[in-house]
Amino acid sequence: MILNLREFIAKETPRWRRLEDLLGRMESDPGFRMGLEELKELHELYLRASADLERVATFAAAPDLRRYLESLVARAYGEIHETRGKSRRPAPFHWFFRTFPRTFRRHLNLFLLAVAVVLAGGGFGGYAVLADPYAKEALLPFPHLLLDPAERVAREESKGKGVHAGEEEDPLRGGKATFSAYLMTHNTRVSILLMAMGITWGAGTVVLLFYNGVVLGAVTADYVAAGQGEFLVGWLLPHGSVEIPAFLLAGQCGLLLGGTLMGRGSRKSLKARLRATGRDVTTLLGGAALLLAWAGLVEAFLSQYHEPVLPYSVKIGFGVAETVLLAGFLGFSGSGGGKSREGAPS
Amino acid sequence: MSRAFSSSGARALVLSTPEGVRFSLPLAGPVIRFLAWTVDLACILAASFLLDRVLRAVQVVQPDAASALSILGYFVLSTGYPMALEWLWRGRTVGKRLLGLRVVDEEGLRLQFSQVAVRNLLRAVDSLPVFYLVGGATCFASAKAQRLGDYAAGTVVARSLRMAPPDLESLGPAPYNSLKAFPHLAARLRRRVSADEAALALQCLLRRDRLEPEARLRLFKELADRFRSMVKFPDEAVGGIPDEHYVRNVVELVYGKE
Numbered sequence: 001m002i003l004n005l006r007e008f009i010a011k012e013t014p015r016w017r018r019l020e021d022l023l024g025r026m027e028s029d030p031g032f033r034m035g036l037e038e039l040k041e042l043h044e045l046y047l048r049a050s051a052d053l054e055r056v057a058t059f060a061a062a063p064d065l066r067r068y069l070e071s072l073v074a075r076a077y078g079e080i081h082e083t084r085g086k087s088r089r090p091a092p093f094h095w096f097f098r099t100f101p102r103t104f105r106r107h108l109n110l111f112l113l114a115v116a117v118v119l120a121g122g123g124f125g126g127y128a129v130l131a132d133p134y135a136k137e138a139l140l141p142f143p144h145l146l147l148d149p150a151e152r153v154a155r156e157e158s159k160g161k162g163v164h165a166g167e168e169e170d171p172l173r174g175g176k177a178t179f180s181a182y183l184m185t186h187n188t189r190v191s192i193l194l195m196a197m198g199i200t201w202g203a204g205t206v207v208l209l210f211y212n213g214v215v216l217g218a219v220t221a222d223y224v225a226a227g228q229g230e231f232l233v234g235w236l237l238p239h240g241s242v243e244i245p246a247f248l249l250a251g252q253c254g255l256l257l258g259g260t261l262m263g264r265g266s267r268k269s270l271k272a273r274l275r276a277t278g279r280d281v282t283t284l285l286g287g288a289a290l291l292l293a294w295a296g297l298v299e300a301f302l303s304q305y306h307e308p309v310l311p312y313s314v315k316i317g318f319g320v321a322e323t324v325l326l327a328g329f330l331g332f333s334g335s336g337g338g339k340s341r342e343g344a345p346s
Numbered sequence: 347m348s349r350a351f352s353s354s355g356a357r358a359l360v361l362s363t364p365e366g367v368r369f370s371l372p373l374a375g376p377v378i379r380f381l382a383w384t385v386d387l388a389c390i391l392a393a394s395f396l397l398d399r400v401l402r403a404v405q406v407v408q409p410d411a412a413s414a415l416s417i418l419g420y421f422v423l424s425t426g427y428p429m430a431l432e433w434l435w436r437g438r439t440v441g442k443r444l445l446g447l448r449v450v451d452e453e454g455l456r457l458q459f460s461q462v463a464v465r466n467l468l469r470a471v472d473s474l475p476v477f478y479l480v481g482g483a484t485c486f487a488s489a490k491a492q493r494l495g496d497y498a499a500g501t502v503v504a505r506s507l508r509m510a511p512p513d514l515e516s517l518g519p520a521p522y523n524s525l526k527a528f529p530h531l532a533a534r535l536r537r538r539v540s541a542d543e544a545a546l547a548l549q550c551l552l553r554r555d556r557l558e559p560e561a562r563l564r565l566f567k568e569l570a571d572r573f574r575s576m577v578k579f580p581d582e583a584v585g586g587i588p589d590e591h592y593v594r595n596v597v598e599l600v601y602g603k604e
Contacts, residue, residue, distance in 0.1 A: 005601050027436040050367040057368075066541070070369035071506065074454055077363055082456040177414035185421040189470075192425075196470040199494050204471075257498060271452070275500050278460040285467065 009065065012052055016072060019045040023075045046076040098334030100287040103280050104249065105331070107256055114251035117206055118244075121213020126221035128214075139218045149226035156231075156306045172304055180300035187243065187292045191250035195257065195285050202258020209251045216244075234312035237319025239299035245326060246291035253284045291326075298322075357491050359502055361454040371454075371504040374447045376485040376493075379503055380478065385441030390427055394420050425466075432462045438506075448506045452490060461499040468495030523595045524583045532599050535577040543572070544600045547593050554590065566590040 022042050026032050034042065053069040104111065128135040140146055147155075159171065172179070197204025223232040260277045263270060302315065358370040374382075397419045405412035431439040437449030437457050449465070451457050472481030472493045481493035490502050525532050547569055554562055570589035573596045584592060 047365065050363065050365050053367055053369060064545070067372070070371070073363075073367060073369050074361065074371055074450070074504075077361070077369075077454050078451065078456045081363070081454075174410050177410040178417065181414035181417040185417055188421070188425075192467050193470045196468050199468060199471055199498055271500060274498060278458070278464045278499060282460040282463040282467075285463075 005065075008052075008055075012048075015045055015048055016052075016069075019049055019072060019076060023072075023079065026079055027075075042076070043080060046073070046080055049073050049076065095283070096287070096290070100283055101330050101333040102335075103283045104252070104287070105335075107252055107280065107284070110255040110259065111248060111252040113255055114205075114209055114248045117209040117251070118213035118216070118248065121210035122217030122220070123213075124210075125214035125217030125219075127217075129218045129221045130225060136218060136222060139214055141215065145219055145222075149223045149228040149231075153228050153231045153306075157308070172300070176300045180296045182296075183299050184293050184296035187246070187296065188289050191247060191285065191288050191292060194247065194250040195253035195281065198254030198257030199261070200258070201261050202255050205251055205254025205258060208254075209247075212247060230312050230316075231306065233319070234306065234315040235303055238315050238322070239295045239303045241319045241323040242291050242298065242326060243295035245330075246288040246295060249284050249288040249291070253281050253288070256281055256284070357489065359452065359454075359490060359504065363454075371450065371502070373491045374445075374503040374505050375491055376482045378445055378447065378505075379485065379491075380482065382439070382441035382445045382447055383478065385444055386428060386439050389440050390423050393423050393427070397423070428469075429462055429466045432457075432466070433459055437462075437501075442503075446506045447503050449496075449501050450504050452492075452496075452500050452502045457501070461501050465495035465499035465501050468493075468498050471495075523598055524587065525579060525595045525599055528579055528583055531577050531579055535573070535596065536600055538576040539573070539596070539600050544597065547573075547597050548601065551590075551594055551597060563589070566593050569593045 019042070022034075022038065022045070026034070049069060050073050053066070053073050056066045056069055125139055128139060137146060144152065194205055194208050197208055220232065223229060256277055260273045261270070263273050266273055268276070302310070302318070306312075357373040357375070359373055360368060360370045362368045398416055401412040401416050401419075404415065428439050432442075432449055435443070438447070442448060449457060449462070451461065469481070472478055472484070472495050474480045478493070481495070484497070485491050485493045488497070490496075492502060496502060525535070550565060550569060554566075557565065566589040570592040573593065574584070587595070
């Protein structure tokens, strides 16, 4: 096609600029909504720019102009042909009380699979510690867990007695907020890794879940065998009742990602499957991060205090109450009302 | 519909619209993406430094709270910075803006928040074991230059382009163009000159005064020979025309009025 490039650019530039202007407004504000007239204009300008691109594409002399028009048409195409729901302004309460628990229930089978993997790891860790006391050193990553349970309990409770009687200063005083922030960020990073390892078709997530189960099982077996079950439950339950489910949720995310990559029983293409599960993965991990923030607070401000500062019955009661609330929340919150599409089935 | 193609090392994503228009998005390779990430890392560190300075005032009164806020602040900045900016700026962070990059949906559609979140959360794997080795290797191997996060989120990183219309005015007033006396041959030449060849010839003309005399002669001889081999004009049209003048005639013919 023979084209006078100078005249062509001069004539069309105002329309391209107008299209750029409309797209710029849409792009600068995620919540921006156009009126009908502007939408019609956008569509017309898009069609015109597409036609210009076709004309320029057959013309040798304008590679820069062609690339510019390609970029412009690409931006407009994304806005006009998008059929997925436009992201709305954030609605955190709706998301937390409806979207999150509904998404959890939709992929409940994967959560149960994560629980099974952790239990398998726990069984292995517990058996290893009971069968071979030396296994403890190999399995447990934290120095305070390598102590003899009875010795540790005596030490913790004697510190507590000193604090309780006002003879000793609280060792956590002036450091609880820092410890809490450390726990929140560290645990959230571990959760992100648990989810991200799902990209290895879920294998990495399974390994991490199993390993965490091994540590948990080894500690539990060690303390129960030493007759310190009450201390263990009082220590772990207040934060563990939220922290462990949060890790399991992150594992659920990883397994969801892995399952999507495998695509067992699905007729959709891999690309379509990944598109469908992205929102659910984000939702579940966001929920897990919030739970971990709460668990971090509880672990720093409550779990580290033992008898006589805090009776075990209070700590255990608190942990049980949290467990019941969390189970009720994940099991029933948002179950009423109309249907909403918040992701694809796993 | 989308597909990727690679031409002389440069990868591009080709999309076909329902209107029958095909367009391509040039894709960014791992090196330029790494540079953009370095800029973003510098931004995160600078913001963390500023936050620490602000928290020093808090530290005098509440050292524990200041320390906790510092830990949380760095975490939020390092994790939330790319997500927030890519979402608010439609696929761009400071580093991507500076280097002319943009995250886009691999089908050319509007970027969704979940896509931004997933591609950034997957950095946990892409950054392993150090300096994004996993992500870089995947990006090298991928036809669409995707790291694992892009793959899971269905995104690609494209190069943003700005309009640069041909600046023919700076060539000065056009002398008599003898090639125009043969319109059928001129039309044939227009069809045969590729976009890259035309752009190259134009740039050579625009920069001719910056060339060494010997290099200038050699360069325009090569270009003129190339164009002469495409279409043979009669001797009365091209006889005695210096190479540079011939190239100028060709450029004027290809870019200008028929």
